[in-house]
Amino acid sequence: xxxxxxxxxxxxxxxxxxxxxxxxxxxxxxxxxxxxxxxxxxxxxxxxxxxxxxxxxxxxxxxxxxxxxxxxxxxxxxxxxxxxxxxxxxxxxxxxxxxxxxxxxxxxxxxxxxxxxxxxxxxxxxxxxxxxxxxxxxxxxxxxxxxxxxxxxxxxxxxxxxxxxxxxxxxxxxxxxxxxxxxxxxxxxxxxxxxxxxxxxxxxxxxxxxxxxxxxxxxx
Numbered sequence: 001x002x003x004x005x006x007x008x009x010x011x012x013x014x015x016x017x018x019x020x021x022x023x024x025x026x027x028x029x030x031x032x033x034x035x036x037x038x039x040x041x042x043x044x045x046x047x048x049x050x051x052x053x054x055x056x057x058x059x060x061x062x063x064x065x066x067x068x069x070x071x072x073x074x075x076x077x078x079x080x081x082x083x084x085x086x087x088x089x090x091x092x093x094x095x096x097x098x099x100x101x102x103x104x105x106x107x108x109x110x111x112x113x114x115x116x117x118x119x120x121x122x123x124x125x126x127x128x129x130x131x132x133x134x135x136x137x138x139x140x141x142x143x144x145x146x147x148x149x150x151x152x153x154x155x156x157x158x159x160x161x162x163x164x165x166x167x168x169x170x171x172x173x174x175x176x177x178x179x180x181x182x183x184x185x186x187x188x189x190x191x192x193x194x195x196x197x198x199x200x201x202x203x204x205x206x207x208x209x210x211x212x213x214x215x216x217x218x219x220x
Contacts, residue, residue, distance in 0.1 A: 008118045023219035026083040026091070028178050030215025034074040034099045036207055042067050043203035044133070045153060046051050063202050066153065070115070074099035079213060081123065089127040095141070096120055097184075099211075105152045111128035113151015116208060119161050119186070120144055132171070141164040145207065155200030161207075169217060183210045184194040 043065040043136030081095035085202035097119040104110045121143030127135050145161040187208050 005186050008039065009143065023174065024085050026085065026217050026219045028081040028215055029216045030079045030081065030178055030180065030213040032077045032211050032213030034077045034209055036070055036074065036101060036209040038206050041073050041203055041205055042071050043205055045217060046200055048200045049213060054060060066105060068103045068105050070101050070103045074101050076100045077211060091125045091131060092123065094122045108152040109151045113149060115147050115149055117145055117147045120159065120210030132167060134170050136168040145189055146158040147189050147207065149201060155191045157189045157201050157205065159186060159189040159204065161186040174219045178215045178217045180213040
């Protein structure tokens, strides 16, 4: 029984038609909406220079906890993606994913600031062809996110990000209407790699969230 399940799954995965079989490259431009899961967070901020005793292995940096309340509804959400089409409806490629969030800090009398995030992600996707026009897809991606803080916290932070995505395209010649949902895991965006940046972030923030995108794909 299980053997026949694997056979049917392999047939579905490898033998269905896919978007842009007649093309090798696709560019996708997709504005959207993205929401962060966790609003109230506590991180740490450097409040003095790093001091070392005899050797760089015996160093310490004074820090203080900082409470931040992030507006979970992101602004300026935009992504540009490139796909290189392989066989059997599979693609590899990459994208840039941008979103901004405002925040306030009760540690600094509710002073406000912004977090501007850009992620660079490599993707693998599989398109499932149901007919000549409408085709759903599944995908996974891994990459790096860079967050720039302004306001009470002035620093850059970075960390790994991975995502799961699902959606569909509706093909019109070499063009397609593109719709996507994706979940992004970025729970350790860390500023601790800037030990000499006094006033900067020394802990991490969680930018995990999910979003919806609607855009236009062009194949060539």
